[in-house]
Amino acid sequence: MWNTVFPYLLSGISVGGQYALIAIGYTMVYGILRLINFAHGDVFMVAGIIMVYMAASGVPLWLCIPLVLVLTALIGFVIERVAYKPLRSAPRMSAMISAIGVSYTLQNLVLYVTGGLNQIYPTIPWISDSVTIFGATTKMVTVITPFLTLILVVALVQLINHTKIGMAMRAVSRDFETSQLMGIKINQVISTTFVIGTFLAGVASILYFTNYTTVIQTSGAMPGLKAFVAAVFGGIGSIPGAVVGAFIIGIAENIIKGLDIILFKAGVISGPMGLATFSDAFTFALLIIILAVKPTGLFGEKITDKV
Amino acid sequence: MSENVLHIEHLTMRFGGVVAVNNLSMDINRGEIVALIGPNGAGKTTAFNMVTGVYTPTEGKIVLAGQDITGHRPDEITKLGIARTFQNIRLFGSMTVFDNVLTARHLRRTSNFLTATFRLNAAEERKMRQETEALLKEVGLSEFRDEMATSLPYGKQRLLEIARALSTQPKVLLLDEPAAGMNPQETEELGAFIKQIKDKFDLTVFLIEHHMNLVMGISDRIYVIDFGKQIAQGTPAEVQNNPAVIAAYLGVDEDEGVQ
Amino acid sequence: MNKKKIDSATIISAVIVLALFVAVFIAEQIIPATSMLFTVIKKGATYALVAVSMNLLNGFTGIFSLGQAGFMLIGAYVYGIFTIPVAARADVYQYYNGGLVQFTMPVFLAMLCAGLAAAFLAFLIGLPVLRLKSDYLAIATLGFAEIIRALFQWDKLGPVTNGSNMLRLFPNFNDFNIKNADGTVAVYFSTLVPLLIAGVCIGVIIMLINSTYGRALMAMRDDEIAAEAMGIRLASHKRLAFCISSFFAGVGGAMLAMYQTTVQAKSFTTAMTYEILLIVVIGGIGSVTGSCLSSFLFVACSEWWLRFLDQKQMIGNFEVPLLRNGFRLVVFSIIIMIVVLFFRQGIMGNKELPDLIRQLQGKNKGGADK
Numbered sequence: 001m002w003n004t005v006f007p008y009l010l011s012g013i014s015v016g017g018q019y020a021l022i023a024i025g026y027t028m029v030y031g032i033l034r035l036i037n038f039a040h041g042d043v044f045m046v047a048g049i050i051m052v053y054m055a056a057s058g059v060p061l062w063l064c065i066p067l068v069l070v071l072t073a074l075i076g077f078v079i080e081r082v083a084y085k086p087l088r089s090a091p092r093m094s095a096m097i098s099a100i101g102v103s104y105t106l107q108n109l110v111l112y113v114t115g116g117l118n119q120i121y122p123t124i125p126w127i128s129d130s131v132t133i134f135g136a137t138t139k140m141v142t143v144i145t146p147f148l149t150l151i152l153v154v155a156l157v158q159l160i161n162h163t164k165i166g167m168a169m170r171a172v173s174r175d176f177e178t179s180q181l182m183g184i185k186i187n188q189v190i191s192t193t194f195v196i197g198t199f200l201a202g203v204a205s206i207l208y209f210t211n212y213t214t215v216i217q218t219s220g221a222m223p224g225l226k227a228f229v230a231a232v233f234g235g236i237g238s239i240p241g242a243v244v245g246a247f248i249i250g251i252a253e254n255i256i257k258g259l260d261i262i263l264f265k266a267g268v269i270s271g272p273m274g275l276a277t278f279s280d281a282f283t284f285a286l287l288i289i290i291l292a293v294k295p296t297g298l299f300g301e302k303i304t305d306k307v
Numbered sequence: 308m309s310e311n312v313l314h315i316e317h318l319t320m321r322f323g324g325v326v327a328v329n330n331l332s333m334d335i336n337r338g339e340i341v342a343l344i345g346p347n348g349a350g351k352t353t354a355f356n357m358v359t360g361v362y363t364p365t366e367g368k369i370v371l372a373g374q375d376i377t378g379h380r381p382d383e384i385t386k387l388g389i390a391r392t393f394q395n396i397r398l399f400g401s402m403t404v405f406d407n408v409l410t411a412r413h414l415r416r417t418s419n420f421l422t423a424t425f426r427l428n429a430a431e432e433r434k435m436r437q438e439t440e441a442l443l444k445e446v447g448l449s450e451f452r453d454e455m456a457t458s459l460p461y462g463k464q465r466l467l468e469i470a471r472a473l474s475t476q477p478k479v480l481l482l483d484e485p486a487a488g489m490n491p492q493e494t495e496e497l498g499a500f501i502k503q504i505k506d507k508f509d510l511t512v513f514l515i516e517h518h519m520n521l522v523m524g525i526s527d528r529i530y531v532i533d534f535g536k537q538i539a540q541g542t543p544a545e546v547q548n549n550p551a552v553i554a555a556y557l558g559v560d561e562d563e564g565v566q
Numbered sequence: 567m568n569k570k571k572i573d574s575a576t577i578i579s580a581v582i583v584l585a586l587f588v589a590v591f592i593a594e595q596i597i598p599a600t601s602m603l604f605t606v607i608k609k610g611a612t613y614a615l616v617a618v619s620m621n622l623l624n625g626f627t628g629i630f631s632l633g634q635a636g637f638m639l640i641g642a643y644v645y646g647i648f649t650i651p652v653a654a655r656a657d658v659y660q661y662y663n664g665g666l667v668q669f670t671m672p673v674f675l676a677m678l679c680a681g682l683a684a685a686f687l688a689f690l691i692g693l694p695v696l697r698l699k700s701d702y703l704a705i706a707t708l709g710f711a712e713i714i715r716a717l718f719q720w721d722k723l724g725p726v727t728n729g730s731n732m733l734r735l736f737p738n739f740n741d742f743n744i745k746n747a748d749g750t751v752a753v754y755f756s757t758l759v760p761l762l763i764a765g766v767c768i769g770v771i772i773m774l775i776n777s778t779y780g781r782a783l784m785a786m787r788d789d790e791i792a793a794e795a796m797g798i799r800l801a802s803h804k805r806l807a808f809c810i811s812s813f814f815a816g817v818g819g820a821m822l823a824m825y826q827t828t829v830q831a832k833s834f835t836t837a838m839t840y841e842i843l844l845i846v847v848i849g850g851i852g853s854v855t856g857s858c859l860s861s862f863l864f865v866a867c868s869e870w871w872l873r874f875l876d877q878k879q880m881i882g883n884f885e886v887p888l889l890r891n892g893f894r895l896v897v898f899s900i901i902i903m904i905v906v907l908f909f910r911q912g913i914m915g916n917k918e919l920p921d922l923i924r925q926l927q928g929k930n931k932g933g934a935d936k
Contacts, residue, residue, distance in 0.1 A: 034701075035701075087907070092700060093624075093630055100844065101902050101903050104837075104899055108899045109899070111895060113892075115890075115891055115892065273722060278717075284708075284712045288710065291706050295698065359795060381794040382797045385796060385797035390795075391795055393792065397789045397791060399789060400789070401784060406781060410781040410784075420774065420779045
């Protein structure tokens with residue numbers, strides 16, 4: 001039984017870590033701007049494409065990785081300045097529509113550049129190597145992802161709790177207007193948030209695509225949505241919440257992928273049920289349940305509306 | 308005694324640890340104009356929000372013409388006959404003056420969405436429009452009927468809020484600072500106007516107001532609250548001479564003190 | 567004076583629309599059926615209906631829903647499932663022994679069922695979802711659409727939905743043509759009928775918007791608290807708008823099925839919803855006219871006018887740079903971003919065709935009949 005479940009659990013934890021890194025970007029941006037950055041998943045995908053093209057053009061891999069991260073963060077910065085900043089005083093719907101527009105634009109740009117073909121992700125030494133742990137064969141990246149995720153999250157939490165910019169971020173997410181009056185440089189805080197968020201999405205893209213090996217313009221849509229659901233599930237605005245939510249979703253999704261086999265071996269079902277079809281849908285079912293039961297998510301704070 | 312229209316009993320509203328309204332009891336009779344006054348932050352609007360169903364009181368009871376309406380939804384309460392205006396004007400910004408008032412007649416419809424869509428309710432629609440037209444004439448907004456509501460001058464917007472509330476055919480009209488931002492002359496006209504519509508539409512009026520001239524001029528009775536608690540009640544003359552009231556006001560804002 | 571009398575601008579608008587229908591009918595008889603014009607009109611009509619239905623929700627009621635693709639999927643499938651000829655079912659449902667459904671409905675009845683099924687599902691989903699606020703509602707509706715998409719691909723539902731295989735061989739737009747005994751077309755209706763269906767549906771939506779219910783919906787959009795204080799029950803009116811919008815999205819889905827001649831659940835993605843949302847935004851949130859114009863423009867550009875951007879073009883000996891597959895979509899995206907950022911009113915703002923005519927009448931006074 002364990003031998004059946006373990007590989008799915010393992011890849012679930014790994015994917016969960018990757019979702020967590022994406023989800024942090026969502027949750028931080030939402031915390032500060034109350035904006036669902038629909039383009040975040042696409043930035044993640046673009047990071048993958050940049051890697052593909054950079055490696056193909058002969059840049060050594062050890063240089064590619066930092067360059068990809070820097071470029072991805074830069075893209076995040078530019079997107080905020082171009083597409084969200086002008087709409088800051090507009091109704092919330094406008095910024096959300098703009099985010100959808102950016103998502104559409106990024107996907108189409110990549111479609112144009114790649115011709116809509118699957119791009120093979122470069123093989124990064126060591127993390128692409130196969131390892132066998134507890135009898136399950138997997139890639140090294142699967143094993144290191146959760147650890148790397150936790151290290152980055154701890155570093156981020158330290159940054160938010162113990163640095164000046166982190167304090168400013170907390171202040172802005174609590175009360176946008178007052179922070180502005182208190183002399184916090186809002187634009188700087190927001191840009192920093194986007195830079196951190198997209199940087200982590202860049203890290204996630206390296207881990208994720210090393211595992212899945214191909215990138216196409218739609219590659220970011222589903223992981224993006226799932227990471228967002230993870231953020232909502234954990235309580236949007238809460239970084240630990242997003243991480244926990246992401247791991248739960250990653251694990252659940254992978255268990256469902258193997259549910260037919262697991263249930264069959266456990267003797268619950270006698271033939272294939274095609275339950276793997278629901279591995280994506282389950283995430284959304286989880287979302288709807290949490291929204292119906294506890295709209296503020298697992299770790300969310302209750303926000304009362306002023307009438 | 309005349310018949311009781313609005314009965315409020317031991318009404319309390321707590322937000323976390325803050326008691327916004329504390330054990331407030333009131334009785335308002337048919338045809339009266341009753342004012343609720345008190346310094347800023349005394350809990351007046353919170354009391355209004357409970358009566359109109361925006362908040363469910365933590366404790367206490369609200370009875371409209373014999374029917375317990377505590378904790379009912381705002382739309383239900385409006386349907387039962389309490390209409391309100393808002394302190395910070397809340398008109399339907401994308402609509403004309405006429406449509407603002409007409410929309411408030413929606414709750415008296417007998418049509419459903421199918422009969423309304425396919426114009427099987429033409430007679431009703433015509434009647435709604437005629438009544439709206441008449442109402443606009445009554446309140447003196449006919450000349451603005453096709454203007455956008457938000458393009459009206461401030462005083463007219465307040466008037467439109469009242470017209471829109473009247474359009475729901477209320478028994479009790481709640482006015483939340485109707486004279487806010489008006490000059491003395493406009494305020495005086497408003498006082499006369501409130502009395503006039505009260506008689507014309509057989510209303511009971513319950514208002515919150517800071518302009519003491521207006522309050523003293525038109526109210527039959529006044530309730531005074533401070534820090535959520537009732538500190539006085541009575542006729543304007545009684546309230547004006549009440550030491551507790553004077554203390555509450557002088558301690559807060561001399562300009563608005565009772566002369 | 568009761569000014570809601572039908573004024574000349576409304577009449578002129580109606581005449582314009584009617585003239586368009588007549589023009590399309592005539593064009594269909596004289597221009598070869600393979601012309602791009604007809605493709606654009608068919609697909610444009612479909613998109614216009616879906617866009618208007620989305621606008622009813624997002625623009626007129628202020629509910630930001632992203633579930634449109636899910637409701638279209640329901641409509642497309644219900645239509646497909648009920649109209650595949652019994653004789654063709656063994657072929658279509660080859661992996662499921664001809665499938666479970668063994669009857670066929672008339673086309674228009676099936677379209678009605680498509681709408682009703684979508685509306686019914688909206689009714690069920692509405693209970694939990696409509697309590698949520700703006701962006702949570704958006705993401706929850708989006709989630710439902712994804713769940714529906716997965717459900718329809720589920721192998722165990724294959725006898726009904728054909729699993730992940732496509733539905734096909736159901737009647738499509740070409741079946742509206744009246745044929746001679748020898749199979750040649752006597753009178754073309756394959757473009758006019760979809761345009762008429764969309765026209766009638768959009769007409770109904772316009773009538774709803776102009777009714778007392780429409781005013782109530784707009785009041786909720788302008789100010790929920792004030793609307794509720796005026797006796798408008800928020801929950802029931804939101805659900806009404808959600809169901810009606812979904813009904814027409816369902817009918818639109820059926821039309822899309824007819825246009826494509828095949829249906830497959832996996833194509834009803836979130837990207838489809840985004841595309842429709844962007845059409846609505848370009849047209850103007852809160853304008854039916856805008857949504858229609860923008861739909862036809864969008865389809866015409868993507869299927870026809872901007873196609874050249876996807877191919878190599880030579881001017882003399884000079885090869886225009888950048889042009890290759892996908893460039894059209896890049897241009898498109900840029901246009902969309904410009905509209906979103908700088909022309910937030912879109913083409914029409916919240917104005918309608920009669921408003922424009924009234925403006926014109928106002929400008930050249932005496933020129934108009936007033």
